[in-house]
Amino acid sequence: MQASSASRARRNVTVLVLAQAFLGAQMPMIFTIGGLAGQSLAPNPCFATLPISLIVLGSMLSATPVSAFMQRFGRRAGFFLGTFGGTLGGIVGATGLYLQSFPIFLLGSLLTGLYMSAQGFYRFAAADTASPAFRPKAISYVMAGGLVSALIGPQLVKLTANAYVVPFFGTYATVIAINLLGALLFLFLDIPKPPAPAEGSPYGRTRWHLLTTPRIAVAVICGMVSYALMNLVMTSTPLAVVGCGYETSDAANVVSAHVLAMFAPSFFTGQIINRFGVEKVMGLGLFILAGAGAVAMSGVELENFFLALVLLGIGWNFGFIGATTMLAGAHSAEERGRMQGLNDLLVFGGVTFASLASGGLMNCSGGTPQQGWSAVVMAMAPFLVLAGGALIWLVLRPTEQPAE
Numbered sequence: 001m002q003a004s005s006a007s008r009a010r011r012n013v014t015v016l017v018l019a020q021a022f023l024g025a026q027m028p029m030i031f032t033i034g035g036l037a038g039q040s041l042a043p044n045p046c047f048a049t050l051p052i053s054l055i056v057l058g059s060m061l062s063a064t065p066v067s068a069f070m071q072r073f074g075r076r077a078g079f080f081l082g083t084f085g086g087t088l089g090g091i092v093g094a095t096g097l098y099l100q101s102f103p104i105f106l107l108g109s110l111l112t113g114l115y116m117s118a119q120g121f122y123r124f125a126a127a128d129t130a131s132p133a134f135r136p137k138a139i140s141y142v143m144a145g146g147l148v149s150a151l152i153g154p155q156l157v158k159l160t161a162n163a164y165v166v167p168f169f170g171t172y173a174t175v176i177a178i179n180l181l182g183a184l185l186f187l188f189l190d191i192p193k194p195p196a197p198a199e200g201s202p203y204g205r206t207r208w209h210l211l212t213t214p215r216i217a218v219a220v221i222c223g224m225v226s227y228a229l230m231n232l233v234m235t236s237t238p239l240a241v242v243g244c245g246y247e248t249s250d251a252a253n254v255v256s257a258h259v260l261a262m263f264a265p266s267f268f269t270g271q272i273i274n275r276f277g278v279e280k281v282m283g284l285g286l287f288i289l290a291g292a293g294a295v296a297m298s299g300v301e302l303e304n305f306f307l308a309l310v311l312l313g314i315g316w317n318f319g320f321i322g323a324t325t326m327l328a329g330a331h332s333a334e335e336r337g338r339m340q341g342l343n344d345l346l347v348f349g350g351v352t353f354a355s356l357a358s359g360g361l362m363n364c365s366g367g368t369p370q371q372g373w374s375a376v377v378m379a380m381a382p383f384l385v386l387a388g389g390a391l392i393w394l395v396l397r398p399t400e401q402p403a404e
Contacts, residue, residue: 008190009129013138015189016122019079020145021152023182024119026086026175028153028259030055030112032252033161035239035359037168041102049235049359051109056231056355058085058113059120060348066117067341074193075125079186082118085111086179094172108172115179117344123321124340127328128191133274136325140270143263143321150259154252161248194336210331210339218394219326220343222282224350225387226319229289229380232354233296233312234258236362236376237305243369244300254305261313269321278322279395285318286388289380296377300370319387 031052039048062085070078093108095101123139130138156174163170210216237258238251273281292311295304331339358376365375 005129006131006134009131009134009138012129012189012191013126013141015185016126016142017145019182019185020119020122020142021148022185023083023086023115023178024146024149025152025156026090026112026178027116027119028150028255029157029171029175030109031234032154032157032238032255033168033171034109035235036242036248036251037097037105038102039239040167041096041100041105043102046360046364047102048239048363049355051106052231052235053352053355053359054106054109055089055113055116056348056352058089058110059116060113060345060352062114062117063120063344063348064341066114067121067337067344070121071194071337075121075128075191076186076189078121079118079125079189080183082115083179083183083186085114085118087176089113089115090172090176090179094169094176097166097169097172117348120344120348121340123324124328124336125189125191128336132329135328136273136278136321137270139324139328140266140268140273140321142266143269143317144266146263147260147266150256150263153259154256157252158249194334205331205335207338207342210335211342213330214394214397215330216327216339218390219323219330220346221390222286222387223320223323223327223343224347225383226285226289226316226323227347228350228354229383230262230312230316230320231351232358232379233292233376234309235355235358236373237309239362240300240369240373240376241302241305243372246302250302254302254309257306258309258313261310262316263313265314265317266321269317270325272318273322273325278326279391281318282322282326283388283391285315285320285322286384286391288315288318290384291315293377293380293384297374300373 034052035049038051039045042048042050066078066081069081089108089112092111093105096105096108122142126138126142127135157171160170160174161168211220237254241251241254242248269281288311292308292315295311296308298304327343357379361375361379362372365372
């Protein structure tokens with residue numbers, strides 16, 4: 001029985017790694033060109049990053065219903081729903097580009113958020129059939145699948161961005177194909193649906209009780225800050241790189257290096273967590289994020305962009321995987337749909353705010369791209385203080401046993 005359970009866990013992790021690698025390629029593609037396409041369509045340059053913000057908003061709005069859908073119908077059905085959203089978003093986005101319609105393009109971005117939300121649950125799905133010892137590694141391996149998407153996505157942008165007369169139309173056509181083909185992977189997923197609670201059985205803690213549990217609260221805060229700050233800086237990076245006199249291909253290379261740094265550490269993040277503890281790894285992630293800000297503030301040479309975005313990716317990896325691991329061990333199976341949906345609602349709510357703020361800070365703070373970039377980077381500081389303070393508070397509390 002144990003061998004069968006271990007085999008099932010490995011199979012599911014393999015499927016999810018492949019999904020993260022192939023289907024996940026659409027996210028660096030869209031994030032690379034979203035701001036640039038928005039800049040060409042938007043009536044006001046301050047709205048250039050609004051398409052990216054709408055993707056994250058769509059993810060935030062769909063996180064709770066998608067989680068509830070998975071709780072009722074299973075992970076496989078939820079992931080099929082996500083690829084449907086990605087396909088529909090690609091079709092509507094391509095239509096907006098063809099018609100040169102900013103509102104239609106924004107609608108496509110909002111629909112793409114459904115895919116982004118579903119993809120966010122790959123990491124939790126990896127933990128569903130994993131043993132407690134394998135759980136950090138399972139989450140880490142699935143996140144490592146993003147390493148391949150980091151290689152594929154920006155290169156596909158280079159091949160497809162100008163493949164048609166309408167700029168970026170070919171990129172969105174490729175996104176549609178990725179979703180249609182990638183959906184087939186989930187036919188091989190074997191994660192049982194959570195059992196429906198029998199009459200009179202424990203329902204689990206309420207959302208408020210869950211959220212006010214210290215370990216869960218800190219996991220949510222650190223996950224939210226890690227992801228929001230990564231998105232805040234990454235969203236403005238293509239605009240900053242091009243605005244400082246470099247080429248679109250340079251921006252794609254910087255984003256590619258960033259996404260590689262986001263996922264490459266995942267091959268050993270789980271082992272580091274098992275050896276040193278999740279709190280130390282999360283703390284290290286926040287420290288590296290601060291280092292990314294320091295490098296970005298020191299200049300706008302191409303090397304600065306590369307190093308800052310690499311550090312940003314590594315810091316996100318340690319902070320976000322650490323927060324996910326902490327959260328996954330702090331609630332029961334009966335609470336899974338409730339807590340994971342609430343977590344991603346809050347995380348992507350923070351990311352939505354960061355995306356909206358990113359475009360405004362970048363394009364409407366000062367008169368030059370350099371001044372806008374500085375405003376984006378300086379906005380990181382208070383949130384790093386918040387997350388770092390919360391983590392220190394948790395560490396100084398008496399030892400608390402996570403939920404089984």
